[in-house]
């Protein structure tokens with residue numbers, strides 16, 4: 191007989207984050223924690239930026255991807271893994287698979303940017319394309335997974351992915367000591383949930399915030415409604431946060447441990463990209479600016495506080511970057 195409890199996904203805990211930290215050690219970069227006197231002066235706070243734009247694969251997603259694949263039982267892992275994504279998760283799965291010697295299939299829309307397809311192939315993954323207007327990628331992905339015995343690694347709603355993402359907060363707090371606030375970028379919630387698990391344990395009393403694009407505020411709405419709210423695909427330059435709902439695993443963790451979720455506009459993201467480029471010499475993609483944009487644009491009351499901020503990724507093609515950071519004429 192089916193056990194009703196077994197249908198509820200098991201939530202990861204701090205112990206899973208600690209196990210993830212051991213798995214990724216020496217493989218993922220321990221990214222630097224940066225400070226800026228200009229940013230501190232603008233906000234009256236002490237800000238600590240965790241620079242995951244300098245992570246392998248260009249984003250924090252490598253942590254969760256590597257951890258999830260490494261945690262599979264040997265005989266399961268040997269068959270290979272599959273992911274659907276045209277973004278940072280795909281690159282992270284492709285890179286992690288190569289490092290672990292595991293075959294990987296990435297399902298991408300056939301109109302995905304050619305550079306992304308090439309980077310993913312360059313890491314040795316097999317790219318299977320589909321027509322996003324006529325084919326359902328999940329159906330296609332499941333068919334391929336079943337036919338070849340591959341394990342699906344989702345981008346955020348997976349205990350080992352969440353635990354892997356949490357390692358960034360573990361490293362951050364190891365370096366800074368206790369924080370008053372921790373601000374993360376929010377798409378499907380893997381980063382925020384993982385960071386919440388780590389920070390609640392290592393910096394008790396820290397107030398944890400998630401930041402979403404204004405147009406894609408499903409997380410904020412879900413947080414306040416107490417249930418997962420689904421929205422249509424939002425129009426925003428934050429392409430890594432165009433998710434339309436939080437996960438079944440990420441939501442309860444966020445609901446239980448996060449203080450609030452706030453939003454920023456695309457214009458605020460662009461200003462933050464300019465700030466990072468001109469003041470801190472960093473290339474940060476729009477989605478990677480979410481947390482910093484909220485702090486630099488007064489969406490959170492940070493004055494007098496010690497605040498950790500996740501810079502989550504730097505994968506933006508150089509032409510878009512140049513266009514976005516160029517001064518308005």
Ligand SMILES: *Cc1c(COP(=O)(O)O)cnc(C)c1O
Pocket residue numbers: 249250251277278279345346375376377378379380381382430431433475477478502503504
């Ligand atoms: C995926 C991604 C996010 C959102 O992460 P979730 O775990 O889905 O909330 C934020 N920033 C970047 C750069 C990403 O690639």
